[in-house]
Amino acid sequence: MDNKNKGKYGEDAAIRHLKKLGFEILERNYRHRRGEIDIIALKENEFLIFVEVKLRSNLAYGDPEEFVTNAQERMIIQTAEEYIFGINWHKDIRFDIITVNPKGEVEHFVDAFY
DSSP: OOHHHHHHHHHHHHHHHHHHTTOEEEEEEEEETTEEEEEEEEETTTEEEEEEEEEOSOOTTOOGGGGOOHHHHHHHHHHHHHHHHHHTOOSEEEEEEEEEOTTOOEEEETTOOO
C-alpha cells in the first residue's frame, strides 16, 4: 500500500470512529496555505474538533501519537484559526489525535494539544 492509500485508510478508520461517537464530519483534508487538517468534525453543534490522524505500519520507532511534532501542532493551530475565522465560530474548539495501529485499531486522544 502506498503512502496516499495508507493515509486514506487511516482517515477512513478515524472517520468511522468519529461517526460512531456521534460526530458530524465537516471537512476532510482541509487546506489553507501550507497547512492541512486531516478531519474537522462537529459534536452536538457545540464543539468544533480538529483531528490529526496518525497511522504507523510499524511500531518499532514509537507510538503514532508521538509523531505529532511541535511544528505540526503550530501549523494545525494556524490552519484551524483560519477555518474558525472563515466560518465565524464562537463556541468551543479542541484538537484531537486519532491513531491507527498496524492491526487497524483506533485510539482517540481527546484534547491532545493547544
